[in-house]
Amino acid sequence: xxxxxxxxxxxxxxxxxxxxxxxxxxxxxxxxxxxxxxxxxxxxxxxxxxxxxxxxxxxxxxxxxxxxxxxxxxxxxxxxxxxxxxxxxxxxxxxxxxxxxxxxxxxxxxxxxxxxxxxxxxxxxxxxxxxxxxxxxxxxxxxxxxxxxxxxxxxxxxxxxxxxxxxxxxxxxxxxxxxxxxxxxxxxxxxxxxxxxxxxxxxxxxxxxxxxxxxxxxxxxxxxxxxxxxxxxxxxxxxxxxxxxxxxxxxxxxxxxxxxxxxxxxxxxxxxxxxxxxxxxxxxxxxxxxxxxxxxxxxxxxxxxxxxxxxxxxxxxxxxxxxxxxxxxxxxxxxxxxxxxxxxxxxxxxxxxxxxxxxxxxxxxxxxxxxxxxxxxxxxxxxxxxxxx
Numbered sequence: 001x002x003x004x005x006x007x008x009x010x011x012x013x014x015x016x017x018x019x020x021x022x023x024x025x026x027x028x029x030x031x032x033x034x035x036x037x038x039x040x041x042x043x044x045x046x047x048x049x050x051x052x053x054x055x056x057x058x059x060x061x062x063x064x065x066x067x068x069x070x071x072x073x074x075x076x077x078x079x080x081x082x083x084x085x086x087x088x089x090x091x092x093x094x095x096x097x098x099x100x101x102x103x104x105x106x107x108x109x110x111x112x113x114x115x116x117x118x119x120x121x122x123x124x125x126x127x128x129x130x131x132x133x134x135x136x137x138x139x140x141x142x143x144x145x146x147x148x149x150x151x152x153x154x155x156x157x158x159x160x161x162x163x164x165x166x167x168x169x170x171x172x173x174x175x176x177x178x179x180x181x182x183x184x185x186x187x188x189x190x191x192x193x194x195x196x197x198x199x200x201x202x203x204x205x206x207x208x209x210x211x212x213x214x215x216x217x218x219x220x221x222x223x224x225x226x227x228x229x230x231x232x233x234x235x236x237x238x239x240x241x242x243x244x245x246x247x248x249x250x251x252x253x254x255x256x257x258x259x260x261x262x263x264x265x266x267x268x269x270x271x272x273x274x275x276x277x278x279x280x281x282x283x284x285x286x287x288x289x290x291x292x293x294x295x296x297x298x299x300x301x302x303x304x305x306x307x308x309x310x311x312x313x314x315x316x317x318x319x320x321x322x323x324x325x326x327x328x329x330x331x332x333x334x335x336x337x338x339x340x341x342x343x344x345x346x347x348x349x350x351x352x353x354x355x356x357x358x359x360x361x362x363x364x365x366x367x368x369x370x371x372x373x374x375x376x377x378x379x380x381x382x383x384x385x386x387x388x389x
Contacts, residue, residue: 003076004052005034007069010046012039017063018136019111021045026054028074035059035071037049037113045112049136052076062133117142120142127158141319166264177326186319186358192337192379193352195221198384218354219257219311220282222334224387225380227253227273230307233373237306239327240364247364256305256325257285259292260315266292267325269305309334319355329364330373354381 019036022028033045052074059071108125110118114137118125121142128145130137163171199216206213230237230253238249253274256267268288273281291297308325311334322333335355341348356377360370380386 001076001081002055003052003074004070005049005067005074006038007071008046008049009067010037010044014064014066015039017059017061017065018043018133018256020059020061021113022054022057022072024057024076028052028054033113036113037065044113045101046071048074050074050076050081052081056219078194086184092302101180109134111136114139114142117169121146130223130243140344157190164263166261166266170257170265173326174323177219178323181324181326182361182362183321184367184370186360186367186374187244187319188358188378190354190356190381191342191351192218192354192381195381195384196337198353206368214282214286216278216282216336217285218313219334221287221381221384221387222276222311222332222377223255223257223270223281223285223309224276224278225377226255226307226309226332228380228387229373229376230255231274232376233369235365235369236330236360237371238329238364240329240361244363252306253287254304254306256302256308256328257288258308258310259289261292261295266297266302267305267308268292268297268301269303271304307331313337313354319357322357322359324361330358330360330370332377333359 015037016039017035021033021035028048028051030036030049030051031047034048036043036045038044053076053379054072055075056073057071058073059065059069065071109130109132110125115125117123117139118128118137118216123142123145125137128141129135131141132138136297137169146337194245196218199218199221203213234249235247238247240247252272254269254271255273256264256269258267264265268291270276270281270284270288276284288301289298291301305325307328308322308331310322310331312320313334313336318335318338320333322331324331333356335357337352337354339350340352340353342353343349344351356372356374358370
């Protein structure tokens with residue numbers, strides 16, 4: 001005979017099926033687990049009220065079920081069925097209840113059967129990465145974890161280090177900026193071969209005059225080029241009002257430089273860049289970078305920025321999407337310059353190419369202006385004679 005197996009009353013209006021514990025044609029014993037369900041605060045394994053063979057499974061993972069929902073249909077021998085005593089989930093022993101129900105105080109998503117398997121194998125679920133919905137830990141995840149530990153017992157050791165105050169501040173700012181600003185990133189590659197030749201020649205001649213001369217870097221030229229671009233395209237030197245109804249145009253040019261320091265990132269600001277030459281900019285850059293690395297920056301050193309440059313050229317990489325430094329509306333990322341063959345007239349010529357990434361706030365800046373802004377910087381850096389015009 002066919003018997004409907006229904007969802008018992010577990011004290012919740014509706015729960016979600018998160019695991020099917022049996023298959024079609026399985027021979028099920030009374031009190032054997034059939035499905036695992038999950039409510040707001042707990043997961044529970046639903047036992048079979050009778051013994052029999054699974055003829056039909058009426059639910060699937062993700063379904064919502066309530067009291068008296070038909071979850072399965074069993075084929076049961078007539079005589080055996082008369083002798084079976086149906087199980088009342090509310091009368092299950094305390095020990096079984098502890099096995100069946102788990103309140104998620106530690107926020108680990110795993111069914112009771114998975115937790116039992118973890119206990120049997122002496123596996124700490126805090127160390128297991130879940131691959132199921134909501135990062136739920138599955139039996140396969142336990143098996144993968146145990147295999148990894150068995151093959152390399154030292155591989156999965158973890159050292160926990162608290163996030164320091166600077167990381168918390170920077171992390172929160174970056175998260176809020178990324179969440180609240182619609183970022184678009186424009187990419188460009190600039191031939192700086194001529195600029196690099198000039199820079200090396202200048203530094204070489206200055207060393208002959210003064211052994212203590214500090215080399216001027218490519219970044220100083222980029223900062224100066226950006227200041228020219230901010231004057232030519234003032235929309236990039238603006239900010240959006242808090243009510244999103246007004247654009248505030250700044251009449252000064254202060255450029256922040258992201259500096260990598262121990263355990264974090266800081267952005268000191270070079271003031272009035274438009275009024276300074278390359279040598280002055282280089283001097284300010286070295287002074288602020290040194291103060292940043294020695295943790296000696298004061299509030300004035302990091303205030304009133306108009307635009308930020310993030311330079312990872314000394315580290316490596318090729319293009320990235322920098323996050324805008326609110327309340328600014330754009331930021332440029334500078335990557336490592338590399339030699340590439342560039343077609344010039346009738347042949348390929350080895351050229352030093354500099355990748356730039358411009359992220360901008362699409363509420364304020366449109367794509368065409370972004371392309372013009374980057375193209376203008378490309379023009380200045382490709383031929384430094386334009387910097388004196």
